Amino acid sequence: MFLDGTSNNKQQTINTKQKMSTFSNYNFSNKKALIRVDFNVPLNDQFDITDDTRMTATIPTIKKILLDGGSVILMSHLGRPKDGPTDKYSLKHLVAHLKNLLGEVEVDFANDCIGEVAIQKSAALKPGQVLLLENLRFYKEEEKGDAAFAEKLSKLGDVYVNDAFGTAHRAHASTAVIAQFFPAENKMFGLLMEAEVLNAEKVMHDAQKPFTAIIGGAKVSDKILIIENLLNRATDIIIGGGMAYTFWKAQGKIIGNSLCEDDRMPLALEILEKAKSLGVNIHLPMDSTIADKFAADAQTTNCESYGIPSGWMGLDIGQKAVANFREVILKSKTILWNGPMGVFEMEKFQNGTKSIALAVAEATKNGAFSLVGGGDSVAAVNMFHLSDQVSYVSTGGGAMLEYFEGKKLPGIAAIKKG
Ligand code: AMP
Secondary structure, X not given: OOOOOOOOOHHHHHHHHHHHOHHHHOOOOOOEEEEEOOOOOOEOOOOOEOOOHXXXXXXXXXXXXXXXXXXXXXXXXXXXOOOOOOHHHOHXXXXXXXXXXXXXXXXXXXXXXXXXXXXXXXXXXXXXXXXXEOOHHHOHHHHHOOHHHHHHHHOOOOEEEXXXXXXXXXXXXXXXHHHHHOOHHHEEEOHHHHHHHHHHHHHHHOOOOOEEEEEOOOOHHHHHHXXXXXXXXXXXXXXXXXXXXXXXXXXXXXXXXXXXXXXXXXXXXXXXXXXXXXXXXXXXXXXXXXXXXXXXXXXXXXXXXXXXXOXXXXXXXXXXXXXXXXXXXXXXXXXXXXXXXXXXXXXXXXXXXXXXXXXXXXXXXXXXXXXXXXXXXXXXXXXXXXXXXXXXXXXXXXXXXXXXXXXXXXXXXXXXXX
């Protein structure tokens, strides 16, 4: 299945590629492009942006339109406002930084995403200018996928561009429903979305073998669907992080006070059995860095992951596990990484995640295709300054996860329908 739920055959691949080139071939001269971006960036108490990755990722899309002689209307959500307009969630806090990122470009702000202000300001836009609309989620209609609200938004632009991969898994008014109000030739993915889709499809439908999936993070329950889906595609699955201990305990091993979801143990066993019958190698961490408490100043030592004493918890994979995982990674031609190997936010438990990031970078240097996507592993490669040493780092956490779970993403389907 492709991202839009269509089947994986050659014809579909060709259609996908044709669709992909739409944006670059489109001449935006004198057009008003209405772009759904994902500007849901983290802000501190002073409203400074603490990580602008999502903004920088979409700048090439905006610049191409401006260079063509078009104008840009940006729409996004920010946070989870519950009761309509709230200063805390206003996109006005992003205007200054957006101006910095765009350089010599006029950026205006409309303090409402629909209504008179938005209509007037978008109508007055001249080629080369940018208008940022206020938070879409100030209207409940956005998340409800309300068609009338989507239609109002659609009236602001001539062309709809979806560059918000981060919300592609939501059937919201601005991410999916709106597409029906534009003819096929006037709706398309932006450059970021194109890249996300192409790279994700490469891993899921065109992976060179050996294909290793590295799955980590806290909970098995969050990653069950992705593991199940990958069982039909990967040759090797590395399981690290807190979730590994459920797999050990399910096999009757002692894991001390490590994270465990007892109710998921039967499922963990099922996965191990299914992998065996499919010939997929599952790699669990043989040893762990264990701690006497979940804290940065905990006492630590190393022991086998399947024999952790009571009062101690595994908070990172150990040296043997690193060596074993590294060997598997270096033999791979395709690598997908989702989720850290340990509590990498604390220095004492960083080594596993950092070593795996280095191994993925090394494999990439040797010619493997590597995609890091869906959650904290992205934060980890950024933290270790390795993001430019892997083939692709996805900006879409939940969206990428759902894609790798094999789900149809409404934001993609709405455009591909034509
Ligand atoms: P996820 O969002 O599911 O990818 O989980 C990421 C979180 O898992 C990070 O905040 C890590 O600190 C946490 N994590 C990773 N390994 C462990 C572990 N062994 N015990 C507890 N938490 C962990």
